[in-house]
Structures are given as structure tokens and as C-alpha cells.
Amino acid sequence: MNKDFSGINMQDAGMLLRIAYEAMKELDIDVSEVLSRCHISEDVLNDKDLRTPNDAQTHFWQVLEDVTKDPDIGISLGKHMPVFTGQVLQYLFLSSPTFGTGWERATKYFRLISDAASVSIHIEGDIARLSVNLDGVTEAANRHLNDSLVIGAFKFCQYVTEGEFKAIKIAFAHPSPKDITAYTTVFTCPIDFSAADNYIYFDADLLARPSSHAEPELFALHDQLASRKIAKLELQDLVYKVRTVIAQQLESGIVTLESIATELDMKPRMLRAKLADIDYNFNQILADFRCELSKKLLANTNETIDQIVYLTGFSEPSTFYRAFKRWMQMTPIEYRRSKRR
Missing domain, CATH: 3.90.1520 (H-NOX domain)
Incomplete structure (x- = not known):
């Protein structure tokens, strides 16, 4: 791994x-x-x-x-x-x-x-x-x-x-x-x-x-606040790690909370809880990553729609079309045309 x-x-x-x-x-x-x-x-x-x-x-x-x-x-x-x-x-x-x-x-x-x-x-x-x-x-x-x-x-x-x-x-x-x-x-x-x-x-x-x-009391208070802020940054690092593993696993078409947790040596329940601590959830991270990747491929490459479906980890074109329409309020082809113009 x-x-x-x-x-x-x-x-x-x-x-x-x-x-x-x-x-x-x-x-x-x-x-x-x-x-x-x-x-x-x-x-x-x-x-x-x-x-x-x-x-x-x-x-x-x-x-x-x-x-x-x-x-x-x-x-x-x-x-x-x-x-x-x-x-x-x-x-x-x-x-x-x-x-x-x-x-x-x-x-x-x-x-x-x-x-x-x-x-x-x-x-x-x-x-x-x-x-x-x-x-x-x-x-x-x-x-x-x-x-x-x-x-x-x-x-x-x-x-x-x-x-x-x-x-x-x-x-x-x-x-x-x-x-x-x-x-x-x-x-x-x-x-x-x-x-x-x-x-x-x-x-x-x-x-x-x-x-x-x-001021000893303020010193202790500020120390605790700084420690909490560092802990929050470390949790945000976790989001980056999750996105990195998603990128590695996406072409396989099998990207789940469980597969990501395994790669990160964590229990799925622990990963879910840590993401929730900073108001994230796995499905949203996955959807955002797929949306960003789809837009880049459509705007900056000549990859076919079928190839983009594969690269973004969707099982079939119809599922990709529905998801992209939900994200961008237009079809993938319409989006590509708008960027080419």
C-alpha cells in the first residue's frame, strides 16, 4: 500500500x-x-x-x-x-x-x-x-x-x-x-x-x-487554545490524505470509506468520526474530488466522455451524466463546449 x-x-x-x-x-x-x-x-x-x-x-x-x-x-x-x-x-x-x-x-x-x-x-x-x-x-x-x-x-x-x-x-x-x-x-x-x-x-x-x-492563567488559556488550533489543522491534513488515496483508488471504480480507512490504517468508524469533527463526510469529499477532476478533464483535455467516466471512477456513463448535471446544472458536453468557447 x-x-x-x-x-x-x-x-x-x-x-x-x-x-x-x-x-x-x-x-x-x-x-x-x-x-x-x-x-x-x-x-x-x-x-x-x-x-x-x-x-x-x-x-x-x-x-x-x-x-x-x-x-x-x-x-x-x-x-x-x-x-x-x-x-x-x-x-x-x-x-x-x-x-x-x-x-x-x-x-x-x-x-x-x-x-x-x-x-x-x-x-x-x-x-x-x-x-x-x-x-x-x-x-x-x-x-x-x-x-x-x-x-x-x-x-x-x-x-x-x-x-x-x-x-x-x-x-x-x-x-x-x-x-x-x-x-x-x-x-x-x-x-x-x-x-x-x-x-x-x-x-x-x-x-x-x-x-x-x-499572566499564568492567561498563559495556560492561550496554550490550550493554540493546542486546539493545531489539532484542527491535523484533522484538516486528514482530508488531504483522504483525497490523495481517492486519487490512487479512483480508476479501480471501488472507492469506499472502508477502502480509504484501510489504506490509512484506521477503522472506518474512526475515520468517519474524525471527518465529522471538522464538518466533513466521506461522500462529500469523494463527490467534490470527482467534480473537480471531471471539470479539469473536460476543459483541459481531449479525453472522450467514456474515458472520463473511467478516470473518475463511475461505473457507467449514465451515472456520470446524472452526477455532473447535479453538480454543474449542465451536461458534460455542454460544459466542455462552454469552456472551449
Whole structure:
């Protein structure tokens, strides 16, 4: 059985896009042009539960550089990005007893911000090193993402320490650009490039700095809330896994809750309950997947209807026609014609 789910849908919190949106407005960038070319609606930004595909980051920064003609747009945007606030991680950080405890919790719950990024603290003698790691993101185009994330982490550290945080050195994972003036205008400390990761070095004594907003009861409450949010994301991962197995089994024509549960090493009752916890049911996931696949095949390929019936796992054309008419209020042939026009 194929249980490789290493491609779990890597996503970022919509909050990152909203912060970038505010910075773009500050820089008088043509926001409508950028969002249009990234196929994003401004209305979508108001969705507090929005999570965006991490693999779209490369395209976003390429579009942004193309629109602005700024080779250092990550630095430029980072300088104007508002501090990350208003999320459970911020509240958890502020209610933590110390700056170091705040980072311990941030490390544990950083997935609330991004599936593809992580943070960690390493101490070497008197020096602490904050690592901002982009897992599996190595494209040169994401130099801008690296830059904006490091600036964002630096600003946040200053915010939660009420300005006491000072960087001893900054290191970037990407190679040095020809002109580093944009970097030296933001950071007054030494800057390295081509490092093993993105690092912010600072005085380790700061980790023991007490938070002026420390509150044990709130800290416990925020910790529980963050834990529940992580649990919800893990359940949403299950939906992605179910869709992945559906794709693997669809051509066999036999896709059932039981067959999916077997592939996921779960009891059918457990799978049904876990999906219900996030208001999903198996039949709807299967129908949505078949609908999306049918539309793609009809619009983007020359596959015959009989072949599409087979590829989408239907037993006969009449069943496929009825289902598609129910989904789209038109027949498959009408849909294909409308897309060809």
C-alpha cells in the first residue's frame, strides 16, 4: 500500500498575506495588479481562517518583483510590514513568563503561521541563535521570502521585548546579492550570506527577560487554545490524505470509506468520526474530488466522455451524466463546449 503523504498540503496562514498586503499599500504598489496576477481576490483577505498554498510563494514574489522592478523587494516590503499581532501566538508570547518561554511555545505552535517554516533557539555560550527555517524551500526566487521573514522575526522580537532586543549578527541562507545596501539600511549589525539557515544572533541573557505582560492563567488559556488550533489543522491534513488515496483508488471504480480507512490504517468508524469533527463526510469529499477532476478533464483535455467516466471512477456513463448535471446544472458536453468557447 502507498502511504507516502510527504506532500501534505503545505500552507501558510492567511495572516502572512494580509501583512504583505498592508506593506504593499504603504509602498504604493499596484496591489490590484499583484493580486490579480496571483489569482487572489481582496475579499479573500478578510477570511480569518484563510490558509494559502506555500508553493504559491515563489509565484507571489516573482510577480511582486516584476510589478515593482525592485530586486530587493523582500527587504523593501519587510521594512513596511506591520508587526505580527492579533493572533494566539502573540498572546501566548506576551503572557509567557519570559522571552525564552515565549519562543519555546512559538517553536511548538509555529505551524499556526506556516507548515513550511519553523523556528528554533540554540544557545552557544553567551550567544543565542534564532533559526528561521524554510523546510524544502530552496528556490532562488524565495530570497525575498527569506528576507521578509527574517525582518518580521526581528521586528517581533523587538516588539515583545519593548525595544530591548538587539541583534549581534544576521545570517541569510541565500547567497549575497551584488549590492547589499538594502540590507545594511535595515540591520546595523554584521550580515552574513550563504549560511546553513536564516539566523538572528543575540545576547542569550535576553531569554531570561521577564515579560511585563506575564499572566499564568492567561498563559495556560492561550496554550490550550493554540493546542486546539493545531489539532484542527491535523484533522484538516486528514482530508488531504483522504483525497490523495481517492486519487490512487479512483480508476479501480471501488472507492469506499472502508477502502480509504484501510489504506490509512484506521477503522472506518474512526475515520468517519474524525471527518465529522471538522464538518466533513466521506461522500462529500469523494463527490467534490470527482467534480473537480471531471471539470479539469473536460476543459483541459481531449479525453472522450467514456474515458472520463473511467478516470473518475463511475461505473457507467449514465451515472456520470446524472452526477455532473447535479453538480454543474449542465451536461458534460455542454460544459466542455462552454469552456472551449
